[in-house]
Structures are given as structure tokens and as C-alpha cells.
Amino acid sequence: MTDHRPALQLCHVGTIGAGGIESGYVIENVSFACEAGTWTALAGPAAAGKTSILRCAAGLDPVAAGEVRLAEGLRLSHIGLRPVTEQLATTGTLASVLDRLPAAAAEPLREALHRLDLWEERDTPVLDLTGHRQRAAAVAVAVADAPDVLLADDLTSGLPSSTAEAVLDLLRDLVDRQGLCVVASAANLASLERADAVVLLVEGRVVETQVMP
Template sequence: MTEQHPALRLRRVGTIGAGGVESGYAIENVSFVCEGGTWTALAGPARAGKTSVLRCAAGLDPVTAGEVRLAAGLRLAHVGLLPVAEQLATVGTLDSALGLLPAGSAEILRDALHRLGLWEERDVPVDDLTESLQRAAAVAVAVATTPDVLLADDLTHGLPPATAAAILDLLRDGVDRAGLCVVATAGDLASLERADAVVLLAEGRVVETRVMP
């Protein structure tokens, strides 16, 4: 990717809050870019606008000001922005997902299942998995579809530490080895440590953008 054509660009993005025009903007004048092969963390207090930024980037909420742009030909996936059950609605079992994917993608999913502790659960209907395993499964399936840009909200919130670390490491490998562009909310130090850049939000605005050492 070049600086002129980043994988994902938000330019002065805003969206009206749920209360309509009178309530002001849920987010306003949000701008940042994410290159392929980088991880951008969205940080800030509760109600800072992190989820709204991701929903606008994913096309789930209307953008009422500014623009969201993907580089030509790129594909986007999102994890954690919708209920996990909806994300996995077409997946009966993880083993059936393996059978439906092309060979290269199936190999990626097979590796992800091993790393996330899901291999022994591959024949279990996803509806019968625990919530934490369903969330891990959603990540594995999303990564296996080899998107160019992956958006994630509250990716590891409430997960056992080992599962959370495995998910973060899996995505970091996708960034480093496959050129994946990740934009994810960061609720803990472990998420920030994986990031290449941090966009700090407060009251729906960007207050600082920092490149991590």
C-alpha cells in the first residue's frame, strides 16, 4: 500500500446520534488512515465513539458527514460488530466450514482452530459452543476468508486470558504475514501492545493519533 492509497481511510467522518439532529453527533470530524499490514487501535473512555467509528467504517451506520473509503479492489470483514450468532449463521459446525472453503482458506482455518483451542470442538454445532468459544470461532472464520481489512469491537472483552492472547496473536500474524489491515477497539494493555498506531477518541472526536514504537 502507498500513503496515497491506504487500505482504509476515514476523512472527517460524522454521524448523527440516536436522538436525531438535536442530540448532535455520535462522532464528528473523525479522520485516520490504516495501511495494509498495520493494526490501528481505537482507544478512549466509554461512549467516546469507538463503536460508532467501527460501525460507520463497516457500513452498518450511515455516514452523515465526510467519507469512508477502501482502496480499490479490497474486501472488508467485521468481527464483534454484530451478534456472533448472526456472524456464524451459515456455519453449522467448524468442520463443515472447513469443507466449504478453498484449500488455502481451509488451511488458514485449520491452523486458527488449533491455535484458539477449537480443534477438538470442530464437530460441535456452533450454537452449542460456549459464548467465548463462539467468539473465537467467529474470529477464526473471519480470518480464514482472508479479508483485506478486518474491523473488530470488544474483541477479547470478558474472554479467558489464554483465549484472548491467542486471538490477538492470530490477528497480529495476519497483519505481519498476510498484510491484513486491522482496526480494533482496545480495552486493555494487551490490545494496545499489538497495535502499530493508536487513535484516541473522546466525546466522539479524535484527540490524538499516536504511532507506537
């Protein structure tokens, strides 16, 4: 861990369902804080509120109660909260992303492309890649954006096991080496194993927050 200030905080956050206040809250009174250089996993059954929390934190859905706080000066990015094709629509090729970056900033992306087995396809338009390789490319592009806080939903969904492991290992390395703050929904044990803390959700509420050993 590189910094003990909260990079991202949710303070008593609630969101209202599509049917308005009569339909009740989708998530209610959700509070937790994430430091720089840590990985927080959101766990729970389907419809527990994991995606809703991430969308609120990303500013994609309105907050009906409480507050989301991003530490001053920090940059936020997200993966999986919009369709991959939408996220990559203006990317062109991965090589073109590399060309736009200064040398120091390009190195993390170059490393990501090698680790995610995308280097040989760097000149292929990303929208021409197969579905699971587009998902891997979206991770690489998000890393290239050099965020301080990365929100991720269904991070490894649809990925072959080897690519899924590479994605998780890449982000864990960025947490440890560069102080990235990751907040990600956890769909499996592999995701939980990378986490420093787990926020357990049931029916839109936090029922437990556990710091991992």
C-alpha cells in the same frame, strides 16, 4: 508492513445520534488512515465513539458527514459489531467451513482452530459451543473469509486470558505475514501492545493519533 497505500480511510466522518440532528453528533470530524499490514487501535473512555466509528466503517451505520473509503478491490470483514449468534447463524460447524474452502484457503482456518483450541470441537455446531468459544469461533470464521481489512470491536471481551492472548497473537501474525489491515477498539493494554498506531478518542472526536515505536 506489506503495502503503503491506505487500505481504509475515514475523512471528516460524523454520525448523528438517534434523536436526529438536534441531539448532535455521536462522532464528529473523525479522520485517520490505515495502511495494509498495520494494526490501528481505537482508544478512549466509554462512549468515546469507538464502536460508532467501526460501525460506520463497516457500513452498518449511516455516515452523516464526511466519507469512508475502502481501497478498490479490497474485502472487508468485521467481528463484534453484531451479536455472535447472528454472525455465526449460517455457519453450521467449523468442519463444514473447512470443507467449503479450497486447500490453500483452508490452511489459515485450520491453523486458527488449533491456535484458538477449537480443533477438537470442529464437528460441534457452533451455536452449541459455550459463549466464549463462540466468540473465538467468530474470529476463526472471519479469518477464513480472508479479508483485507478486519474491523473488530470488544475483540477479547469475555474470553479467558489464554484465549484472548491467542486471538491477539493470531491477528498480529496475519497483519505481519499476510498484510491484513486491522482496526480494533482497544479495551486493555494487551490490545494496545499489538498496535502500530493508536487513535485516541474523547467525546466522539480524535484528540491524538500516535504511531507506536
